[in-house]
Amino acid sequence: MHKSILMIEEEIINLGRSLHILNSMEDSVRIIRTDGVVIFANKKLIEELGRDPVGSLAECYVQEKDSIEDGCLVKQCLDDGLPKQKEEIIKGKCFSVKVSPIYNLNREITSCIEVFRDISRERTLEIELFNKRVRLEEDIEFARNIQRKILPTRERYGNLSINYLYEPSEMLSGDVFDIFKIGRSHVGFYVADVAGHGLAAAMLAMYVKQAMRSIKEYHRSPAQTLKELHERMYKLDLGPERYLTLFYGVYDMEKEILRYSNAGHNSPPIVISGGEINLLELSGYPLFNLFKSVKYKEEMVHFGEDDKLFLYTDGLTEKRIEDGSFLGSGGLIDLVKSDPENILKNIEKIFDGGKPELDDYAAVLIERR
Numbered sequence: 001m002h003k004s005i006l007m008i009e010e011e012i013i014n015l016g017r018s019l020h021i022l023n024s025m026e027d028s029v030r031i032i033r034t035d036g037v038v039i040f041a042n043k044k045l046i047e048e049l050g051r052d053p054v055g056s057l058a059e060c061y062v063q064e065k066d067s068i069e070d071g072c073l074v075k076q077c078l079d080d081g082l083p084k085q086k087e088e089i090i091k092g093k094c095f096s097v098k099v100s101p102i103y104n105l106n107r108e109i110t111s112c113i114e115v116f117r118d119i120s121r122e123r124t125l126e127i128e129l130f131n132k133r134v135r136l137e138e139d140i141e142f143a144r145n146i147q148r149k150i151l152p153t154r155e156r157y158g159n160l161s162i163n164y165l166y167e168p169s170e171m172l173s174g175d176v177f178d179i180f181k182i183g184r185s186h187v188g189f190y191v192a193d194v195a196g197h198g199l200a201a202a203m204l205a206m207y208v209k210q211a212m213r214s215i216k217e218y219h220r221s222p223a224q225t226l227k228e229l230h231e232r233m234y235k236l237d238l239g240p241e242r243y244l245t246l247f248y249g250v251y252d253m254e255k256e257i258l259r260y261s262n263a264g265h266n267s268p269p270i271v272i273s274g275g276e277i278n279l280l281e282l283s284g285y286p287l288f289n290l291f292k293s294v295k296y297k298e299e300m301v302h303f304g305e306d307d308k309l310f311l312y313t314d315g316l317t318e319k320r321i322e323d324g325s326f327l328g329s330g331g332l333i334d335l336v337k338s339d340p341e342n343i344l345k346n347i348e349k350i351f352d353g354g355k356p357e358l359d360d361y362a363a364v365l366i367e368r369r
Contacts, residue, residue: 028115029044030042032078034078034111036058038057039054040054041054048116073099073114074099081109082101084100094123098115099112099114140172143172147206150209151164151177158185160179161367162366163344164344165344165347166361167315172198174193174195174205176208177362186250191362191364192205192208192247196241204238222259222260225250225261226284226287233288234289240289245264248262248263249280251303256304260301262283263286264284264287268280270332272307273303277336279333282299305368306368308366310336312363316362317331317332327350
């Protein structure tokens, strides 16, 4: 035994003065000779074990053994000379265990160094973050379903009918549109595009839907409606990065007149009437809080029997087509001109069931029946 201890001390001296670095480590470290004898244990390991293991045979780090177990990393490393790593639960804690060979000047393996790093806190945090992510994804999926369920129904609104396509680039969309009766003879409708994507954009889109439903009860002028919505947005004090664009129209079913106003919506609606294509282009400030009060322009156009109005957001014109270019406004107008009876079907073919790459998109077709 005395001879063995002398051999161990000699081997430790041969390892060099760098062993003091191991003693300063927060990880538990031991060096094990090829016959399985521990020839060094740093202060952290001795503290964890409550004893000094130097001079004893190594334990396989789940249960103590009288010799090196064939399945443990120490044995594997000493057998093939390759570094090993795994995670292991030891006394209720999770450790990252790494074993690396130590060579002499003749490139012969004389021992291996085994490092135990307590990663219990990291793994606990990972589990907590994973569980939070699962709950967040469930909440987002719930919000996504709600967002789809509150879309207007595909039915007649007076003498107008509506059909649409709607697809977020992420799970939640910042695009929103709606159609509703105003009194006995008017129908209001709009399409809006909130800046950004995700939860914040979706929440703002939901706010717009609620606000527009309440404003339309006492405003029949599109320009006045947008002015009121702008004032409400200003009071929210969301910051200049939170803004939206919106096109709003009010249709008089008896006079067949469509009045409309635009709050910075850069996707001009397309009117299809008697084979002719017209764009409802009108400038206006987006809805944001840079100005306390804003005035909006208002114009009108005849909208008679069999006429169609196509509303959309810029996620549609930003779709890449076969040659790699964007569809663009010109491409969209060509698509509408080429087959005005199947506008939505042809848009579906462009996306081919896939999600938009860059932005949410909404495509809304309103027809006068």
